[in-house]
Amino acid sequence: MEVLLNDIRQCSICAKHLPLGPRPVAEAHTESKIVIIGQAPGTKVHASGVPWDDASGKQLRNWLNVSDEVFYDSTKFAIIPMGFCYPGKGKSGDLPPRPECAPQWHQPLFEHMPKVKLILLIGTYAQNYYLKEKAKDTLTETVANFKTYLPDYFPLPHPSPRNRFWLSKNPWFDKEVLPVLKTKVHALIS
Template structure:
């Protein structure tokens, strides 16, 4: 795992199509219990070099019921975006993750994560790759009971850009978040 992470962090395969210098950002350990799979780092993550050290991360940690120390403990959480580098700005938000990243690295990484007890899937690109489904995030998130049984869950991206979705889908905070927090606390043996 150490060599694999070193190779990923020095990867420049996409440099010619990236808007900024390649800077692969991920968090992984073969000991992790919970895997978070997401989209791609945003510009703030690129600048800081730390996944989810922004408003999206604050919301995600709140949803999980964990603090920053727990969230950044690699024996508890691995964070694997679909693309490890900032893909650039698009028309309505950031560009999609660059597919080459997942094609080259994803299966190797996932094969190392043998202690994962629960997977949190954020956003449509992660859903497409991990679940091979094109259903809407709303549809998949509303099926949380079925997904929990499969030791995974689909969540909308915790970005402030999704405030409208959260307002329209108030069942999410009421029904899903308490169960999600209980599941995370059970797996991590938190009180």
Template sequence: MDLLLKQIRGCQICEGKFEGIVSPIIQASVDSKILIIGQAPGAKTLESGRPFNDVSGERLRAWLGIEPSQFYDSRMFAIMPMAFCYPGKGRSGDLPPPKICAQTWHKRLIQQMPNVELTIFLGQYAVHEYLNPAWNVTEAVEHFSTLLPNQIALPHPSPRNRFWLTSNPWFEKEVVPILQNIIKKLTQ
């Protein structure tokens, strides 16, 4: 695992091929119990070098019911985005994560994490890649009871998703408490 993480952090596959900044961000351990597959680091995360070290991370940790010290413990949480580098800014948010990243590294990383008991898919890119390419995020989140206990889909915790959260109040009323219960059991 240490060698693989070193290779990922030194990856230059995308250098000059997209508008983003090549500076891979990853958190993982062979002991990780919970795997979060998100989109890609944002601009603020890029500055700090820590995944979800921004407003999205605050919302995500609130949904999970955990403190930052737990979240940044790689023995508990692996954070493997669809792209490990910031893809750059688009018209209505960040650009999509380049597919080459997941194609190159995900399978190898997942094989190195045999203790994962729960995989959390954040947003459309993870849902389409790992769950069902025909589902939109709402459909994926609605399937929480059929995906649990080993998988769950969540909307991306970005502040840009305020409209989705307002339109789907059942998520925070029904899904978040169940998720927090599972997380509490896995992190004790």
């Protein structure tokens, strides 16, 4: 696993497309129980090299009801984005994750993580990639139907502060989804 992670951290297959240059961010361990698949690092994570080291990460840890120490224990959580490097700025936020990363690195990582019991799919890029035709027409529908993807996958919206409107418009997420998420996560990591 260390050789593979080192290879990932040296990756530059899409360097010419990255405004800040390559800085792949991922964490995994052969003992990982849960895999978190998000979009791509933002500028803060690009600068620190620590996955989910931003407001979105703080919100995600709240949703999971875990401390920073537990969250960053790679024997519990592997953190593998769809795009491993900051993709650049778009018109309404960051650009989509680079398409080269997931096909290049996800399968080799999963081959080194035989103890994975749950994959958290954060946002539409991860959901569409892994659920394929089983994903619903919208992220809201996919998240609302989260039970149909268990026990393997748990789809979630992105925990970005920019999603406050989505969260306020969908109060069922706090009431119906988060309690199940917390229970499943804690059962696997305790």
